[in-house]
Amino acid sequence: MTKRLVIIDGNSLINRAYYALPELMNKDGLHTNALYGFTTMLFKIMDNYEPTHMSVAFDLKAPTFRHKAYSEYKAHRKGMPDELREQMAPLKELLDAFKIHRLELEGFEADDIIGTVAREAEREGFEVFIVTGDKDALQLASANVKILITKKGISELEEYDGDAIVEKFGITPNQLIDLKGLMGDKSDNIPGVPGIGEKTGIKLIKEYGSVENLIQNTEDLKGKMKEKLEENVQLAVISKKLAKIVTDIPVEFDIEGLEMKGFDREQVLRLFNLFEFSSLVKRFGEAGKAEEDVNIEPSTLSIVNADEKGIKEFVGNVNEKGYVYLKSVSKGANIADKELIGIFMSIDGEEMLKINSEKDIMAMKGVLESPEIEKYGYKLKDDYINLRPYGVCIENMKFDISVAEYIIDSASSAYEHENISSKHFGKLIKSQEELLGKGKKARLFEEVEPDELSNYFGAIINLVSRVKPLQEEEIAKNEMEELFYDVEMPLVEVLGNMEYEGIKVDRDILLELKEEFAADIEQLEKKIYEHAGEKFNINSPKQLGVILFEKLDLPPTKKTKTGYSTNAQVLEKLSAKHPIIDLISEYRQIVKLQSTYVDGLLGIINEKTGRIHSSFNQTITTTGRISSTEPNLQNIPVRLELGRKLRKVFIAKEDCVFTDADYSQIELRILAHICDDEKLKDAFIKEQDIHSRTASEVFRVPIEEVDRQMRGAAKAVNFGIIYGISDFGLSKNLGIPVKKAKEYITGYLDRYENVRKYMDDIVEYAKDNGYVLTLMNRRRYIPELRSSNFILKNLGKRLAMNTPIQGSAADIIKIAMVNVHKKLREKGLRSQLILQVHDELIIETYAEEKDVVEEILRSEMEGAMNLAVPLKVDLSSASSWYDAK
DNA sequence: GTTTTCACG
DNA sequence: ACGTACGTGAAAACA
Numbered sequence: 036m037t038k039r040l041v042i043i044d045g046n047s048l049i050n051r052a053y054y055a056l057p058e059l060m061n062k063d064g065l066h067t068n069a070l071y072g073f074t075t076m077l078f079k080i081m082d083n084y085e086p087t088h089m090s091v092a093f094d095l096k097a098p099t100f101r102h103k104a105y106s107e108y109k110a111h112r113k114g115m116p117d118e119l120r121e122q123m124a125p126l127k128e129l130l131d132a133f134k135i136h137r138l139e140l141e142g143f144e145a146d147d148i149i150g151t152v153a154r155e156a157e158r159e160g161f162e163v164f165i166v167t168g169d170k171d172a173l174q175l176a177s178a179n180v181k182i183l184i185t186k187k188g189i190s191e192l193e194e195y196d197g198d199a200i201v202e203k204f205g206i207t208p209n210q211l212i213d214l215k216g217l218m219g220d221k222s223d224n225i226p227g228v229p230g231i232g233e234k235t236g237i238k239l240i241k242e243y244g245s246v247e248n249l250i251q252n253t254e255d256l257k258g259k260m261k262e263k264l265e266e267n268v269q270l271a272v273i274s275k276k277l278a279k280i281v282t283d284i285p286v287e288f289d290i291e292g293l294e295m296k297g298f299d300r301e302q303v304l305r306l307f308n309l310f311e312f313s314s315l316v317k318r319f320g321e322a323g324k325a326e327e328d329v330n331i332e333p334s335t336l337s338i339v340n341a342d343e344k345g346i347k348e349f350v351g352n353v354n355e356k357g358y359v360y361l362k363s364v365s366k367g368a369n370i371a372d373k374e375l376i377g378i379f380m381s382i383d384g385e386e387m388l389k390i391n392s393e394k395d396i397m398a399m400k401g402v403l404e405s406p407e408i409e410k411y412g413y414k415l416k417d418d419y420i421n422l423r424p425y426g427v428c429i430e431n432m433k434f435d436i437s438v439a440e441y442i443i444d445s446a447s448s449a450y451e452h453e454n455i456s457s458k459h460f461g462k463l464i465k466s467q468e469e470l471l472g473k474g475k476k477a478r479l480f481e482e483v484e485p486d487e488l489s490n491y492f493g494a495i496i497n498l499v500s501r502v503k504p505l506q507e508e509e510i511a512k513n514e515m516e517e518l519f520y521d522v523e524m525p526l527v528e529v530l531g532n533m534e535y536e537g538i539k540v541d542r543d544i545l546l547e548l549k550e551e552f553a554a555d556i557e558q559l560e561k562k563i564y565e566h567a568g569e570k571f572n573i574n575s576p577k578q579l580g581v582i583l584f585e586k587l588d589l590p591p592t593k594k595t596k597t598g599y600s601t602n603a604q605v606l607e608k609l610s611a612k613h614p615i616i617d618l619i620s621e622y623r624q625i626v627k628l629q630s631t632y633v634d635g636l637l638g639i640i641n642e643k644t645g646r647i648h649s650s651f652n653q654t655i656t657t658t659g660r661i662s663s664t665e666p667n668l669q670n671i672p673v674r675l676e677l678g679r680k681l682r683k684v685f686i687a688k689e690d691c692v693f694t695d696a697d698y699s700q701i702e703l704r705i706l707a708h709i710c711d712d713e714k715l716k717d718a719f720i721k722e723q724d725i726h727s728r729t730a731s732e733v734f735r736v737p738i739e740e741v742d743r744q745m746r747g748a749a750k751a752v753n754f755g756i757i758y759g760i761s762d763f764g765l766s767k768n769l770g771i772p773v774k775k776a777k778e779y780i781t782g783y784l785d786r787y788e789n790v791r792k793y794m795d796d797i798v799e800y801a802k803d804n805g806y807v808l809t810l811m812n813r814r815r816y817i818p819e820l821r822s823s824n825f826i827l828k829n830l831g832k833r834l835a836m837n838t839p840i841q842g843s844a845a846d847i848i849k850i851a852m853v854n855v856h857k858k859l860r861e862k863g864l865r866s867q868l869i870l871q872v873h874d875e876l877i878i879e880t881y882a883e884e885k886d887v888v889e890e891i892l893r894s895e896m897e898g899a900m901n902l903a904v905p906l907k908v909d910l911s912s913a914s915s916w917y918d919a920k
Numbered sequence: 921g922t923t924t925t926c927a928c929g
Numbered sequence: 930a931c932g933t934a935c936g937t938g939a940a941a942a943c944a
Contacts, residue, residue: 575942576924595924597943602925627926631939658936660929667938670928678927702929755934764934825931837935841929845936873929873936 040156040293041086042149044167045093045137048185049073049126051168053119055188061311062444064805064821066118070126070310072189076166077133078318080183080192084164088293090152091130092138092145099144101277108277110224118823125306132302136293143284146171150282153180156290166192171220174211174280176200206240213246216275227274228267230259246275301461308458313449316457317466336497338379338387338489346398349380349388353402356382358409358433360496364488365421366481370535371643373424376481379492384500387493393425400427409433411503413452413495416653419531432527433520436499439506441654442519445815450654452495459502464494518811522846523653525853529868530651530661532856536867536879537646538668539688545637548680552629559622566615573622576601589613628672632681639666651871658838659813659845661871669872673920682917687879691866692912694885695919696892697875698848699907700725702757705810705843708902712789719904726750732786733779752783756790757840759833794836801835809842810900811850847906848874851899858891877916885912 052072059068080086101108115123130137138148149172153163157179165172168185176182176197183192200208217236219227231239243249250271253264264271300319307316339345353359360381365373377391378399390396402408403422408431412418415432422429437450440458449458453466470491471477480488510519564570567586571578580599584591592608593600603623609616641648647666655662663669671685672678687693703725707715718728723738730749731738741749748769755765766776784791798820801807806816815838819831848871855876856868866884870877876896880888889910896908913919 572942574925574940577942597923600924623925627940630941631927635939655938656936660936662937664938667928670926670938672927674928758935759933761933763932768934826933829931829933833933833935841936844929875929 036087038088038159038161039084039086039164040088040090040152040161040290041080041084041164041166042089042138042152043077043080043091044145044149044165044169044172045091045126046145047168048076048166048189049119049122051185051189052076053116053122055190058118058822058824058827060818060821061309062446062805062816062818064818065125065310066122067310067312069119069122070129071312071315073126074129074312074315076185076189078315080164080166083192086164087295088156088161088290089295090136090138090293092148092152093127094145095139095141099142099147101144105225105273105277107224107226112222112224116823125310129303129306132299132306134296134298138286138288140284140286143281143286147281147284148286150175150280151284151286152288152290152293154282159290161290171215171223171278171280173200174208174278175282176208205237210240210245212275212279213240213244213249215278216246216271217249219274220278223277225274225277226270228263228271230263235260246271304457304461304463308461311447313454316454316463336385336387336490336493338389338493341388341390341395343398345388346390346395349382350399350402352382353380353408357407358382358411359402360384360411360499361403361418362412362492362496362499363418363421364480364492366479369641369643370420370537370648371424371641373421375421375425376488377492378418378422379489379496381496381500384497387489387496389489396422396425396427400425403427403429406430411435411499413437413499416527416531416534419528420535423531423535429528433524434499434503434507435524435527436502436506437654438523438527439503439510439519442515442523442813443506443509443513445659445813446657448655452498455502456498459505464498465491513812513814515812515814518813518846522811522849522853525857526653526849529852529856530653532867533869533871534648534651536869537641537644537648538869538877538879539646539686540636540640540684541686542637542640542645544684545633548684549629549633549637552625552633555625556622556629559618559625563615563618563622566613566618573619574626579619583609583613583615587613587615589616624675624677628678628681632672632678635666636681636684656845657815658842659809659849660841660873661845661849668870671916679917682920683915685916687914691879691881692885692914693916693919694866694878694880694888694892694910694912695875695916696877696889696896696908696910697872698844698896699909701844701847701874701906702840703753704902704904704906705840705847706757706790706793707904709810709839709843710787710789710793711903712787712793714787715790716904719907722907726753729753729783733782748779752779755780756783757837759836760794761829761833797839798832798835801831807835807838809839809846811843811846813842813846815842844874847899848876848896851896852876854895854899855891858895859888862887862891864888877919880912 049069053069056068056072059071060066127137140148149165153165153175156163163180164183165175166183170184172182173195176195178197182195186193197208206214214236217228217231217239218233219225239249243252250268253261256264303319304316307319361378363378364376366376367373375396377389379387379389381387390399404427410429410432411434413436415435419429436455440450440455451466453463456462456464470483510516563573567582571582573579577598579601583589583601584599589609589612591599593605603620606616606620636647639647649663649668650665652662652664672681704719707719714732718725726746726749727738727741729752730741730745733749733752734745751765751769760780762773762777762780765779766773769776797807801817802820806814808814817831817834819827819834822828822831852868852871859866864884866878866880866888868876869879876892878888878892893908893910897906911919
C-alpha cells in the first residue's frame with residue numbers, strides 16, 4: 036500500500052477558518068470558531084484522504100531569511116486578532132491529543148518546512164497532499180505531490196497536481212515562481228515588476244521559460260514593457276527569490292515519525308467538551324465505538340436478576356448504608372398507564388440488581404418510600420412518575436446528576452447522560468438515541484434485548500456513582516449547596532407530583548369553542564379572499580406578503596431575512612390603510628387559538644384520567660425558571676378576553692376549587708431588594724401602585740396627578756429596567772422616538788440612583804467574573820460580554836442586568852413550591868399543587884380545605900425569602916381557572 | 921431542520 | 930456607528 040502523507044499549513048488553515056465562521060465562544064468566553072473550522076476540516080481530510088502519515092506546519096514569530104533579504108517582506112501584514120491568537124495554543128493541544136505531529140522551525144516559514152518535507156517524502160515514495168489556503172504552494176505540485184487549496188472559506192478543497200497546473204496556467208509548477216517574480220504578490224509585499232500582472236506574466240514565461248532567460252533577452256521586447264523590465268531587473272530577481280519555496284532547509288526529521296498513531300481519545304473528548312463542540316463529541320464518540328466497548332465502563336459491571344433472597348440481602352445492605360442508586364424504565368407513554376419494565380438498583384455503582392416483577396417492586400417499596408434512604412440517580416422525576424401507578428411515592432431523592440449539571444452550568448443544555456459522561460470522563464456511553472434510534476424507525480424500550488437494556492441502564496447508574504462526587508465538589512466550590520439540596524432536589528418530587536396529578540379539563544367546553552372559532556374563521560376567510568380578489572393561504576407569511584405589499588400595494592414597514600414581515604406590529608401600522616388588515620389580524624388571533632390551544636389541548640387530554648398532564652422541565656432555562664411542554668400550560672391566553680375564555684376549560688375536579696396565588700410585582704420587589712434603593716423600597720413598603728409611583732418620580736408630579744398615559748409609560752419603563760434597559764427597545768415598545776425614550780430612562784435613573792448603580796456594578800461584576808448570581812447563588816455564565824461583536828456584547832450587558840432578577844424570582848417561587856408541598860403533606864391535606872406559571876401557583880383544593888390552603892399559600896409564598904421589602908401574594912379561589920383570577 | 925409568528929410571565 | 934428589549938414552547942409554512 037502506498038503511504039500517504041498529508042501536510043497542513045496550520046497558520047493558513049486556521050486563518051481561513053477564523054474568517055469563514057461566525058463568532059463562537061464557550062462558557063468561559065474562549066473563542067472557538069477557528070478551532071471548530073480547523074477541526075471539521077481535519078476530520079474531512081482524514082475521511083477523504085485516509086493519510087497514513089500527517090503533519091501540521093506552523094510559522095514561528097522569528098524573522099525568516101526572507102525578511103533579512105528584503106526588509107519590506109510581509110511588511111503590511113497585520114497582526115493576528117486576539118480572538119484568533121487565543122485559539123492557537125488550544126489548537127496545538129488538540130493536535131497533540133490527535134497525536135498529529137507538529138512541524139515548527141525558527142527562521143523558516145511553514146511553506147519552506149512543507150516544501151522540504153514534501154520533497155523528501157516524494158523521494159521516499161510517498162503520495163503527498165499539501166493542504167493550505169495559500170496559492171503559493173502550487174509551485175510544489177508534481178505527479179506525486181498534490182496541493183489542496185481551500186475554497187469558499189474552508190468548506191471545499193480544490194485539488195491540483197503538476198498536470199492540473201499546466202492545464203490551468205499553461206506553465207509548469209516551477210514556472211509559477213518565475214511568474215510571481217514578475218507579477219509580485221501584494222499580500223506578501225513582494226514587489227515584482229511594476230506594470231506586469233498575471234496575463235502578461237504568463238505570456239512572458241511561456242515564451243521565455245524563466246525570469247533569468249527573459250532578462251537575457253529583453254532586447255526582443257519593445258515599448259513600455261521593455262523599459263519596465265530593463266529598469267526593474269533587480270526587483271524581478273529578488274522577487275523570484277522571495278517567492279521560491281525552499282525545499283532543502285536544514286531540518287532533520289524522521290519521516291516515519293509523522294505516522295498516524297491513533298488518537299488519545301480521552302484528551303480529544305476532554306478538549307471537545309472544553310470547547311463545547313457537542314456535535315463533534317457525538318461524532319467522535321461514535322467513530323471510536325468500533326475500537327472499544329464504551330457501553331459499559333468499567334467492565335466490572337455486573338447485573339443480577341433479583342430473587343427473593345437477593346432482594347432481602349440487598350434491602351438489608353441499603354438500610355445499613357442509607358443510600359441507593361436507582362434507575363427505572365417503563366413502557367407506555369400514558370402517565371396513568373405506565374408499566375414498569377424494570378428497576379435497576381445498586382449500592383456500589385457496579386453490582387446492579389434488576390427488579391421486574393410487581394411482587395419484587397412491592398418488596399422494595401419500603402426502601403423507595405423511606406425518608407431515611409437517600410436516592411441517587413439520573414432524571415429522578417421520571418422514576419418518581421414511573422412508580423406512582425404502583426402506589427409507590429419515592430422519597431428522599433437526594434442527588435440527580437442531570438439537575439446537578441444544570442445547576443453547575445444552566446446555559447449548557449447538555450444534561451443527557453452521554454453529555455455528562457463525556458464532559459467529566461471523556462467517555463461516551465450509549466445515548467438513548469443510539470439505543471432506540473430516532474424518528475419513525477425508533478424502537479421502544481420494551482423492544483430492546485434484556486441484556487442490552489441492562490447494559491444501558493447499568494452504565495447510567497455507574498455514571499451516577501462516579502460523577503456524583505465530582506459534582507458535589509463543584510456545587511460546594513460555588514456555594515450552591517443550599518440551592519441544590521434545599522431547593523432544586525426537593526423540587527423534583529413536587530414537579531413529579533404536579534405532572535402525575537395533571538389538571539382537569541372540560542372537553543365539552545373545548546368542543547363548543549372549536550365550533551365557535553371554526554365559524555369565525557370561515558367567515559373571516561371569505562371576507563379576506565373577497566378583499567384580496569383571490570384565494571390564498573393566509574397562514575403563509577410569504578403568500579400574505581405578496582398579497583399585501585405587491586397586489587394591494589400597501590407600504591411594507593419591516594423586512595425579515597426571507598421577505599416582508601407581516602407580524603402583528605406591522606399589521607397594526609397598516610390598519611387604517613385597508614379594510615383587509617383588521618380582518619387578517621382577527622383571523623390570525625383566532626387561528627392561533629384554534630390550532631395551538633383548542634386542537635392542541637383536545638389532542639392531549641389523557642383518556643384514562645380525563646386530565647392534562649404537562650411535563651415540567653427543571654433543566655431548560657438559563658435563568659432558573661421551570662418550563663412546561665406537551666402541552667405548555669404556562670402560556671394559556673389571558674390578556675385578551677377572546678383567548679382568556681380558554682381558561683374556562685380548566686376546571687377543578689368534584690368537591691374541589693382552584694386556589695390561585697400570584698406574586699404581586701415580584702421582580703420589581705427583588706430589584707428594590709438587590710439595589711437597596713430607598714425610593715423603590717418606599718413604594719412597596721407603603722403599598723403604593725408601583726407604576727403610578729414610578730410615573731410620579733419620572734414626571735415629577737404628585738402621585739394623585741398621574742394620568743393613564745403617564746402610568747402606561749412608567750410601566751413600560753419598569754419592564755425595561757428589568758429586561759436591561761435600552762432606549763431603542765423602550766421606544767419600540769411605547770411607539771415613541773428613541774430620543775424621548777432615552778429621556779424617560781435618564782429621568783428614571785436620576786430618580787432611582789441605586790438602580791443606576793446596580794446596573795453599572797452588575798455589568799462590571801459579570802465582566803470581571805464571567806458570570807452573575809441570583810439571591811440563592813444560582814449562576815449564569817455570560818460569555819457574550821467577552822464578544823468583540825457589538826450586538827452580542829450589549830446582549831451580554833442586558834443578560835447581566837436581567838438574570839439576577841428573573842433568576843431570583845425563580846429561586847423564590849421554587850422555595851415556596853417546596854414549602855407549600857411539604858406543608859400540605861405535613862397537615863395530611865388532600866389538596867395538591869398542580870401548576871406553576873412563573874409567579875403563580877395553583878392548588879386543586881378540596882372545598883373543606885380552602886381556608887387552610889389559602890393560608891398555606893400566603894404564608895409560604897410571602898415567607899419564602901426575607902427581603903428588604905415585603906413579598907405580596909394575591910389569592911383567589913373558584914371552580915375554573917378563568918374565574919380564579 | 922429552519923423561519924415566522926404569537927401565546928405567556 | 931454598529932441593532933435590541935429578558936425568559937420560554939407550539940404550530941404552520943417552507944426549503
